[in-house]
Amino acid sequence: MRILGIETSCDETSAAVVDHGCNVLSCVIGSSKKDFEFRGGVIPEDAARKQLEMILPVIEKALKNANCDHTEIDAIAVTAGPGLLGSLLVGTTTSRALSALWKKPLIPVHHTLGHLSSTWLEAEGVDVFPILTLSVSGGHSDLWYRTSHMTGALLGSTRDDAAGEAFDKGAMMLGLPYPGGPALASLADAGDEESCTFPLPLSHEHSMDFSFSGLKTSLKYVLRDLGDRVKDDSVRASIAASYQFAICLHLQSSVERALKKFPECKHIHVVGGVSANQRLRVMLKKLAEVHGIGVRWPSQLSYCTDNGAMIAAAGFFLISEKPETLGADFKTSATQSLSLSSN
Ligand code: KG4
Ligand code: ZN
Numbered sequence: 001m002r003i004l005g006i007e008t009s010c011d012e013t014s015a016a017v018v019d020h021g022c023n024v025l026s027c028v029i030g031s032s033k034k035d036f037e038f039r040g041g042v043i044p045e046d047a048a049r050k051q052l053e054m055i056l057p058v059i060e061k062a063l064k065n066a067n068c069d070h071t072e073i074d075a076i077a078v079t080a081g082p083g084l085l086g087s088l089l090v091g092t093t094t095s096r097a098l099s100a101l102w103k104k105p106l107i108p109v110h111h112t113l114g115h116l117s118s119t120w121l122e123a124e125g126v127d128v129f130p131i132l133t134l135s136v137s138g139g140h141s142d143l144w145y146r147t148s149h150m151t152g153a154l155l156g157s158t159r160d161d162a163a164g165e166a167f168d169k170g171a172m173m174l175g176l177p178y179p180g181g182p183a184l185a186s187l188a189d190a191g192d193e194e195s196c197t198f199p200l201p202l203s204h205e206h207s208m209d210f211s212f213s214g215l216k217t218s219l220k221y222v223l224r225d226l227g228d229r230v231k232d233d234s235v236r237a238s239i240a241a242s243y244q245f246a247i248c249l250h251l252q253s254s255v256e257r258a259l260k261k262f263p264e265c266k267h268i269h270v271v272g273g274v275s276a277n278q279r280l281r282v283m284l285k286k287l288a289e290v291h292g293i294g295v296r297w298p299s300q301l302s303y304c305t306d307n308g309a310m311i312a313a314a315g316f317f318l319i320s321e322k323p324e325t326l327g328a329d330f331k332t333s334a335t336q337s338l339s340l341s342s343n
Helices: 044-065 085-102 111-120 163-173 180-188 213-231 233-261 278-290 308-321
Strands: 002-007 012-019 023-031 075-081 106-110 131-136 141-146 152-157 267-271 294-296
Touching: 002 044, 002 085, 002 111, 002 308, 012 044, 012 308, 023 044, 023 308, 044 085, 075 085, 075 111, 075 308, 085 106, 106 111, 106 308, 111 131, 111 141, 111 267, 111 308, 131 233, 141 233, 152 233, 163 180, 163 213, 163 233, 180 233, 180 278, 213 233, 233 278, 267 278, 278 294
Parallel strands: 002 075, 075 106, 131 267, 267 294
Antiparallel strands: 002 012, 012 023, 131 141, 141 152
16 A cells, blocks of 8 residues: 655645555655744744645655656545644645545545654564553644554643643743754753753642643743853753753653553654654653663654654554545644544
8 A cells, every 4th residue: 555645734845655654665855944943933824835835846756756656656645634724725735636636535644643653654573552652742742552553542641832842932042943842952962951950740640641831931930040141051051951851851750650550561652853852762761671661763853753754654554444534525624633542
């Protein structure tokens, strides 16, 4: 089964050709991030305009790089939501047109389901369920218990900001460009993460939810109290390292709680833009070792952030478990929640 995956939910324009949900033949990602570097975040209308220019060349390049033409594609999977409406519509409208022209069925995919499928891309060996999946990006932070690709339960999610947003907003306070996650992580490399202690969110609760807004407020006061010392590069690096550690520790504590509740899980998967964070990877690897289980993140950094390959993979797993979704009618929607069925 060969699927063309199309993703345009935020500021990326991506298309990929993937066989059987795992074998990536091509993955092309166009981005307008550079345009927003010093504007503090994405401007939705500008992003959608750029996507309109990029979408067809990106799809053509994905087919060319995969060395195939549209007759060799079995279906088109496209992100139907959530995301920026104008951006989503560029992807879904183009996909609808190509589907009619090429006579190929469409598979509407939830963006988060795409991230949940990203650990299968070019993955070695076959995974065994049940697993825990920590899905952390700029738009959501969720912890899932999964008994198959499409079945399981949501154990916890964020009550306010997403983990990626916590990185982005923290980075902005430290004067770093958008998207702040990678910039804050590289500043943190030179810092001492023990220099400043941030309070661990929700530490008095037994829930597996997340909350990042308190950390952001703490950072604001730490920076205010530092006054002019904040101009010192080594001080800023240490604050960045401590803040990054606090975010990772909060994520780790929820995963640890989940492992206690579901000891049958033999793997932790971590996906979404924040899964690119090396400090988080080290902490989750250690946690997995303590529990004698495996840990997995997407095989390439480009599969952590938004990309068409994960949408193609999700499309494949979706129709394998729910064949009725192939060619089903759908609505493009900026807000929609993902639910996995209980069996
Ligand atoms: O999954 P993604 O590409 O888009 C959404 O679905 O939101 O995630 C983007 C988020 C941004 O907030 C970005 O700052 C964060 O992922 N991110 C990182 C790193 N790379 C990307 N956060 C921390 N460390 C990184 N290395
Ligand atoms: Zn995403």
